[in-house]
Amino acid sequence: MRVSIDKSSIKGKVFAPPSKSYTHRAVTLAALSKESTVRRPLISADTLATVRASEMFGASVERNEDRLIIHGINGKPNVPDDIIDAANSGTTLRFMTAVAALTDGITVLTGDTSLRTRPNGPLLEVLNQLGVKACSTRGNERAPLVVKGGLKGQDVSIDGSISSQFISALLITCPLAENSTTLSITGKLKSRPYVDVTLEMLELAGIKVHVDDSNGTRFIIPGKQKYDFKDYTVPGDFSSASYLLAAAAMISGSEVTVKNLFPSKQGDKVIIEILRQMGADITWDKKAGNVTVRGGRQLKATTFDAGATPDLVPTVAVLAAVAEGTSRIVNAEHVRYKETDRLQALATELPKLGVDLKEERDSLTITGGKLHGASVHGWDDHRIVMALSIAGMFAGNTTVDTTEAVSISYPDFFKDMRSLGAKIEDISEE
Template sequence: MKVSVSTSKVNGEVFAPPSKSYTHRAITIAALSDDCVIHRPLMSADTLASIRAAEALGASIEKYEDRIHVKGVNGKPHVPNNIIDVANSGTTLRFMTAVSALTNGVTVLTGDSSIRNRPNQPLLDVLNKLGVEAYSTRGNGCAPIVVRGGLKGAITTIDGSISSQFISALLIACPLTTQSTTLSIKGEMKSRPYVDVTMELIEQAGAEILVEEGNTIKFIIPANQKYNLKEYTVPGDFSSASYLLAAAAITGSTVTVKNLFPSKQGDIEIIDVLERMGAKISWDKENGIAQITGNGLKATIFDAGATPDLVPTIAVLAACAEGTTVIENAEHVRYKETDRLHAMALELTKMGIAVKEEPDQLIITGGKLRGAELHGWHDHRIIMALTIAGMVAGDTVIDTAEAVDISFPNFFDTMKELGAEVELI
């Protein structure tokens, strides 16, 4: 499916969709608990992959309009009857690889062609040190992955520079083993806020993990714990909201986004970045309402270490800003659904913008965006970011537009509701 975008402005009030990251964690931890109701979960292609995987590992899940009811396995996941297909969801692959290490049999996990090219070796290496036999069938660290359960605790180390999801996955599984675990992080820990989100849900479910900060971050995970998540309400998603707010910022419009309460999501940083770049933005934290008016943007320096998912949004803001923006510390952004540094560099170049791609940076000089035929790379964040760029450029067509289902299924309807001229063709 393609989306055609014409020059347009946005105006009005919309709700941010529920958080994808919180929803994945709520599903996974509820599946390891006894009985839990999750209110306002995100129902998207990626979170449905987590629901299917949780069911394959023994949970039973009933879906209602605004909630799901999870009857979990009480710490003892079952050996699946079939392979687990995580489709496009990296979070599901990493989390369920660790959860399947708690079974007493063999699990095979795989997914679509993007998932089968994303790295997992650091997670597999640690699982092997924790008594599990875990390997990639092709020996390249990518799915298909085979896991023979038997997770035990130990003192071990993991590289933090590729994906925080390896760490989150281990933090979720290790409290349920019979020996304690100490996990030290080697190198810079990228995407740290996502680990804080994981810790928040683990604590809400009644388990305990101690963190030692310092030159080396250490997680100390006591053994023989239980999860008991009973009820959980998913907050709004700041990564998804970033496209709505940025659309107003680059088109000189005013938009109000509701359901944006404070939480541990790193992508809350979008509020500060927009302000720094010159947008007029206010955030009423108590009522969860952000309001923005676009006002001419200026370049900035953006460190993507903690917030990789904001990179496509910031790249478009940079393309519309006066001056040269540097997006730095962003190598891990190459290991997503697609290599997002390369994808954004190529597509913005097609729109007439000067972009320099470095191994861990994008250097973008703002200019006049022109309409073009763009590739969406089957990547929800690339498509949403290019859609808002198209609203400035006009005459823009983006392919693989159906991929917005991954995290924001009603993205185009929401944009239309705000007055954006977008048509699916």
């Protein structure tokens, strides 16, 4: 699908959608427990892939108004009757590859054309050291993956510079191994806050993991533990909210309050700090969970280290495109391993809107200026579509394609933007 977008200021109040990362973890931990309720989950294409995979391992999931009631497998997943399709979701593929290591048989996992290009090498390597037989059918570390269960537990090291999801996946499954595991991270750990989110959720599920060093890069995980995840309410998603907050900050005449944004371990809450530093008029009432932004101030350039918070790169790139001066997005090579190579996608599309941008292996240098409308491509990637759409709301006279990709993390993105007054119309593909 394609949308046409006119210059639009936005005004009003809107709820942040529920967190994708917390929903994936809540469903996975509930599936490994006996019986749990997950309230206000994100229902999106990615989280539904985790629900389906959990069902294939033997959990049953009832959807009831705004909650999921999950009858779990109490630590022992079945061998799935069919292959597991993680669709577009890296989190699902990595978490469920590790869950497959707990079965008594063989599991095959795959995904869509995008997911089948994403790396899994470090996870496969460590699973093999832990007594599992895990490989890529094509021998290239990409899905389809084949996993023969038999997770034992022992001392292993894993490269943390490609994806934190490998570490989260092992933290979730190693507590169910026969023996204890010591997991040491080598290389510079990227996306650290997502590991902290995993540790927070494991604690809620009654699982013990000892963080063994001051950098938080060695974990001692006792084996033979039991999952007991009970009743959980998913918080709002700061990554999804970033598009609403950034649009309001960029476009004069806007005044938006995003609700359901309470303090959280989510690294992407740093969007509030980034906007403040860039000169936006932004306030966060942490008790009420409300973030309010008033547009109209000229934003200033910034330097953004994307190491911990890669999902903010498309949002910050668009902010940089309208800011005064030259901004740098650095430490961002891992952003190339997402649904698309997002540095390349931004470096291809933003110049079509008149942006002066230089791409390097792990950085973007963006000099802000006046945007003009253009037809841009969303690369079938939810975050590229949402970032280009807010750029279009600033520039006007813009079309964005592959907009159905918002179903991955924020299915109501266009509905919410329209409810705030954005001039966005569906147009048929020519």
